Amino acid sequence: MQINDCVAVLTGAGSGIGRAVALALASRSCHLAIADINEEGLAETARQARAMGVRVSEHKLDVASREQVAALPQAVIAEHGQVDLLINNAGVALGGHFHQVSEADFDWLMAINFEAVVRMTRAFLPFLQERPAARIVNVSSLFGLVTPAGQTAYCASKFAVRGFSNALRLELQDTSVGVTVVHPGGVATSIATSARVSADVAPEEVERNRKQAQKLLRMPPERAAEIIVAAIERDKPRVLVGNDARILSWLERLLPVNYWRLFPALAKPAAPSNNRP
Structure with missing residues (x-):
């Protein structure tokens, strides 16, 4: 796909991998419609991208909102007049084992990590199909391939993104729209420190898990973005x-x-919660 002078829609563009992908696209003369719920981060990404000479529109977006997603294409x-590339990158994390995570928090994560991918795809697919060459890029995770303990919600969402993407690719194989699913490993973003944590998880467990996660997040987002683009x-x-x-x-x-027998620490079950009988 020749992405110079294309238009890319990118969610989660206010920081981390999203910002890095936006700038990697801009460096290749790809115009951007960037979206994020964080207006300050979004504005900074837009500022850096515009400095590369591309056209950038900013869209404050809660990807979990049906109404906001439905209004975004227009x-x-x-x-921009067209859309050639849709990158569903927005995502959140949730700390805690299944028995510690509330139904509301589980649903919150699924709405952002998976249901938003489906809604964004449904909203933009008609416009992508009008282009001679277009692509949908869905960001799953390493945890869309493997399943560590303590990540039931996150793994469920990222495996769902993987399955949705793979089936959609087959359905669109005779059209002008391709589908790519991305599985990043340990990329140095703030996802671990910004993760929502269940109230049933003991503070010392939260701190231990965050430190463990941070040790695994090593690749610079800019390097990950270059691989993706x-x-x-x-x-x-x-x-x-x-x-x-x-x-x-x-x-x-x-x-x-x-x-997981090769990685016993990551397969370790949770200690009993102090807040549960």
Whole structure:
């Protein structure tokens, strides 16, 4: 896919991988419609992208809102006249084992990480199908490939993104719209420190888990973005970002049930909660 002079819609563009992808696209002369719930972060991404000479529109967006997602395509078309690339990147994390996580928090995560991907795809697909070459890029996770303890909600959402993307790719294979699913490994973003944590998780457990997660987040977002954008240019259906993603993907295929025996700390069950009988 030749992305120069294309128009990309990108969610979660206010920080982390989203900002880095936006700037990687801008460096290739791709115009941007960037969206995020964080207006301050969104404005900074827009400022940096505009400095590269591309056209940028900013859209404050809560991806969990049906109404806001439904209204976004017309706002983008009014600004840019077309959409060639949809990148569903927005996502959140939730700390706690299944018995510690409330139904409301579980639903909150699913609405942002998975249901928003479906709604954004439904909203923009008709416009993408009008283009001679277009692509949908859905950001899953390393935890859309493997399943550590303490990540039931996050894994459920990211496996759902993976399954949705793979089935959608087959449905669109004879059209002008391609589908790419991205599985980033440990990218150095704020997702661990900004994760919502259940009130039933003890403070010392929260701190221990965050420190453990931060140790695994090593790849600079800019490097991850270059891998993702290069994969878009090559029309790749799946992207594994980082050696950790590649190694664990291979281990999961080799030992689909028992691979966590090699990583006992990550498969460790939660200690009993002080707030539950």
